[in-house]
Amino acid sequence: MALAYFVGMKISLAQLNYHIGNFGGNAAKMKQAIEQAKADRCDLVVFSELSVCGYPPRDFLEFEDFIEECETVVSDLAKLSHDIAILVGAPVRNPLIEGKDLFNAAIFLHEGEVQHVAKKALLPTYDVFDEYRYFEPADEFDVIEYKGVRLAITVCEDIWNVGNENPMYRTCPMDHLITQKPDLAINLSASPFHWDQANVRTEVVQANVARYGIPMIYVNHVGAQTELIFDGGSLVVGAQGNVCRELPYFKEAQESVTLDHIKAESRDQSNDRNKNQLIHDAIILGLKDYFGKLGFTKAILGLSGGIDSALTAYFAAKALGPKNVKVLLMPSPYSSGHSVSDAEELVSNLGIDAELIRINELYEGFNQTLHPYFKDYDFDVTEENLQARIRGTLLMAFSNKEKYILLNTTNKSEMAVGYGTLYGDLCGGLSVIGDIYKTEVFEICRWINRAEEIIPSHIITKPPSAELRHDQKDSDSLPEYDLLDKVLVEYIENRRGPQEMIEMGIDEALVRRVLRLVNINEFKRYQTAPVLRVSRKAFGMGRRLPIVAKYLS
């Protein structure tokens, strides 16, 4: 009899976009999804990790008031669990005095009450994660039986220690749970996007299925939380490793499966895993949610005629609608003629709003004001930075006056080596392409132009220049970008040191020069806007280095 019911159990995966701390909004979404699951005659609806409060709530978890708000939402949802079971993610209190005060848990609600609490054992505390800052790891593992089906419930990282060459933890929660002979594994996740994450995620779930021999349902968070983008892509994988469902990327979705389906079905390959497409869609979602969740609608940025601001403007127009994007063209005495004409062509292609404001007089004003002090000095980076800071000030004036959020247009290569002016072109509330290397910027622009020319080809083909002095080219002060990016990827993403790179055949002088530039510019990155993360290692919360140090510098 149990087996007969088993194959018919119907489970709804609710892949939703939460807003951190917006308890009313999150609860309303979850209630709607519960109603939908009931209408679909589901037995169980599964939400993602820390769904009641949004992920990552960070130090809000240290506030009693915040935890009480979480508890209230869980109680409210429990009331809806009479003819369905509900699995929600929430912080729960540690009853012991010893240890951290909270657990990160999946709460199983049924018949109006909490019937089971599955606590997270593996607390990611690396890269962008800080979970041991808040949570005590679980050391007890229990399967719960529901309608004759034995469920092994875990939270996100709990399944990520499987299939690793260098496992970060000394235990695997599923190793304990499997001894209790579960029929189905369910994992509640909030696993942030990077461009290869869909592949990695699928491999991890399949590695778990292979090791434990039971099907797994994996429900992921979708939506952007400041710099972190969650791409969804929730999975249902059968005991044979068959991917029975993969929910869409970058949008909310709710789908249901029966255990019967899980056995038999394999997915249609509907989700495109093209790298450019994924990064593109991630940035769009990142922008949409940054503005939407903060209650802003309009973006402004400086359009230089170069490729970085062009790509940023494209993303803004796509995410917010062209009518909500204004650009300022702000040529200085050192700007080329094509800087304005290229920018104007892009403005026309995108259908965005633009103003041309020459900064010659303001630049002259600063030079005159500073003349008594600087008259014996040559033109140097000071005068270059002045131009960038005048532009930043103009952009911020529009931002203040008309409620635009200023977008930062710096790419990852520039961020890495400090090729940018603090309080100048490094201004902005959000860094849109700060996790995209310059060589990738070119690639994505060409990809965007694959069907029609949206970004004028001259912007893509001309030699990169900051145009802050006569006849300047980026290559005057930086290595060529293909060489630069190679070293940066090894250092930033792959954590390789100088000796390893030299052994790989990279020129030693280049390696030393680039690593030094990266390390001495930590102070600039410290003050730069949050960067939408699309790689495995972005600048910001996932990369933490001292400003004051003497290492490879």
Place this chain on the structure above:
Amino acid sequence: MALAYFVGMKISLAQLNYHIGNFGGNAAKMKQAIEQAKADRCDLVVFSELSVCGYPPRDFLEFEDFIEECETVVSDLAKLSHDIAILVGAPVRNPLIEGKDLFNAAIFLHEGEVQHVAKKALLPTYDVFDEYRYFEPADEFDVIEYKGVRLAITVCEDIWNVGNENPMYRTCPMDHLITQKPDLAINLSASPFHWDQANVRTEVVQANVARYGIPMIYVNHVGAQTELIFDGGSLVVGAQGNVCRELPYFKEAQESVTLDHIKAESRDQSNDRNKNQLIHDAIILGLKDYFGKLGFTKAILGLSGGIDSALTAYFAAKALGPKNVKVLLMPSPYSSGHSVSDAEELVSNLGIDAELIRINELYEGFNQTLHPYFKDYDFDVTEENLQARIRGTLLMAFSNKEKYILLNTTNKSEMAVGYGTLYGDLCGGLSVIGDIYKTEVFEICRWINRAEEIIPSHIITKPPSAELRHDQKDSDSLPEYDLLDKVLVEYIENRRGPQEMIEMGIDEALVRRVLRLVNINEFKRYQTAPVLRVSRKAFGMGRRLPIVAKYLS
């Protein structure tokens, strides 16, 4: 026989100022201290936590090259351990594949080799700490015998779970070690300063001595590492709880004791624990090390005539020498007459360099440039911010041209509520008083003036004003600072929520208003300079909150 030697064992405490990643520099200092200890006929010299690389090395620990450099220093020091034993702090590799790759360890060197490795078990991962990001916790504890004395060696946090009402960990390493009947406990620390830390530290060491009944030697790091200041104050506490030695605060020191002394002596109360004195000395060290370790000598800042920039200028002059400090007085059309005269009086008192640069014309230039776009709008925060950004741009021009580091002059109350202009007065490489509330700024200035008037009294007594519009006062847009600071301390330091504050008798409207201001201004703090930490909870790495959220906002 063992007992006879026991009481005569002589131990040197080396409280040194390390430079993160400066392996050559750190090793040279340690070698000198070892020679000194040998000259003093010591049996053992003890350094602080992670002394070979400096604390906190942060993500440098993820580089193989960095770990190899640490290992090289340890090997070099081992060669000096033939007629003395040496206890150094260093990362060591985890031989197991499972778990994090490193331990945070105290390494006991003697007879030319590593004789014992004591691994840290309690990994602080809260506030400014991220240790579980890098390290595996120890789960084995062994006493080592040296010259007949049984030593229980621990690292920093290992002793901090004792005497807590709400212990953060489920184990106390000393509970395990004490079963092996040690004679002496030694703790290697890198415990950052806040103004009450000397009291807390002494209590913790005494609580350990009381619980375990053996004396304890505690060697702390001294020196500033970007925002974190380590105050030293290394301790020797006898088995009766008697403080036999307390090394100086805020400077390097090396002292030796015999076990005989530890039994018998109590310290002379030489270290002043006056709150103002401690904060004052901490800021001075913070500034000195920020400049010294980065290889800079000169500071610049904007002097408004207000109390915050006055205090910042005082600290800079004291730390770097008046000849190395330049200030710009930059009155705008809205500046009062006394703003310049008060500033000039301070300049004269401090003996620093000053330039008066009126920004009226530059301000007019921006207004004219923006007139076509803004002509239908009223004067608002846009025009206020323009003045602040012009000043920031001028200061940064001097910084670029003449290699000054710009100091940020914002206080903690302003940082908290976002009362400051991003890319304007929030510019600067280091925030000097960003962890000092406005009411504390007044208190410290009065304390500085206790013997003679250094900060002109009119600067202290006049009503605070940003002077960015006619007849402006801070109290036009903020609550009075005594009320504001009360709410801020409860929210930021004490982690109290709105309900708790209302129950304490604080006005509800005030609470809601202030908490909202704090929460909606996270984006500004994200882009502000590192803040010298002097409280239990400073803005920056110790306080991590999402920018995009909807909580109490």
